[in-house]
Amino acid sequence: MGGIIWLASYPKSGNTWLRVFLHNLLLNTNEPASINNLNSLTIGSSNEYWLEKVTGRPVDSFTEKEVVALTPKIHRAFTRLRSDSVFVKTHNSMSKVHGVPLITPEYTAGAIYVLRNPLDTVISLAEHFGISLDDGIDMLNDKHSVISSDTTQTAEHLGSWSNHVMSWRAVNKSALHILRYEDMLYKPEKAFGGLAKFLGLSPPKFRLKKAINFSSFDTSRKQEQEKGFIEQSDKTDRFFRVGKAGQWKNILNDDQISRVIDANFDVMEEHGYLQNSKIGISRAG
Template structure:
């Protein structure tokens, strides 16, 4: 088993090798914050053309994280406030460096850049066509209504849940019954206590304000 420092040293080289192995654009999903770990960049910008960053209300992220990591709600709040937070380093996972929710969001969104598209998860749920159109334009793909409709249909929560039920999903946590758990906004209203809502908002108010996530009564 490699140490965290050894993995971080190899990550930029692995990203470079991936681009060399495929002639076309390579799309990679990451949960890393935008920064360095053990003196090495988590994203190799020498081989990165751009990024699409999806931000989600931390009140809902807390509920999701508790289920995914097998934590209590209070422990999930602590985890999301931890600056050195990382995912597991084991045979099933390559560790990713998350940082706190606020640090993560700030690292990716504080500097507007033409190579960065920022989307709110809630807007993607409410207006998928508009969100997918933004992605299409960002990637400089031709507008094609049939392809857009197909992409929206096949990425819907219902479709993804069905696919997981029939074929499984390799990112499902051992702590969860399913990876695609609910796919809704505002789950926190039924899952968090007033004290927990207050604590999350106090910890992350600056970034929550930027993305209009602060509850009206706080």
């Protein structure tokens, strides 16, 4: 039985990119790994399959409180999948709901947290959920934000962007690796090389470069265009949208930028996301 290495992030922050990279690095095939086979190596914590597997009952037969109460049993089931660590994707914050930890400590071996500028995150978030930018900002800033359950997924409890980031920062430093989306984009060998080192891996340089190339945005988007992507939202016609940083400068208006920054000032500043603001925004007041 192994422990869980959480692949954690706020939605639309690069978690899928991380998973695609891990598949290509670990499988080491001669062609890009299929984006529709990610669950074979990096499973999703909110997939209703696991609730049904553990209980033998359909998701709609449970209340939210009952689902949360079963969290430790589901996490234990994850650890029994492999003799060593298992990668599990989550958008949950590291918090408690109905007194139950959403991330079970005794089954946790470590975490990789993908961090992205919330000014860009909110643009992808709004398109993914089929909502306006202003509603996306409300979601990003809401301390009680939740992705509701549906026919395939159990609910995920996010909180605000800042609360989400800080909750995962509580993980023991030796067991936590923070991966910035912007570094994945502009400094891929350093970013992904650091990730490999955190996992105790020392891939040859050519293998690391191949995994980076095979998991590039253009490669994944091409796969989606040719074969579709099973994780695509029914609110949009594509999952892999643009794959760039800094779009907010041309898409968000000054009021929208202010709303994101004012609600997340401290955490954005700590992670270097206020250095290139196009307008002089400081703490509200």
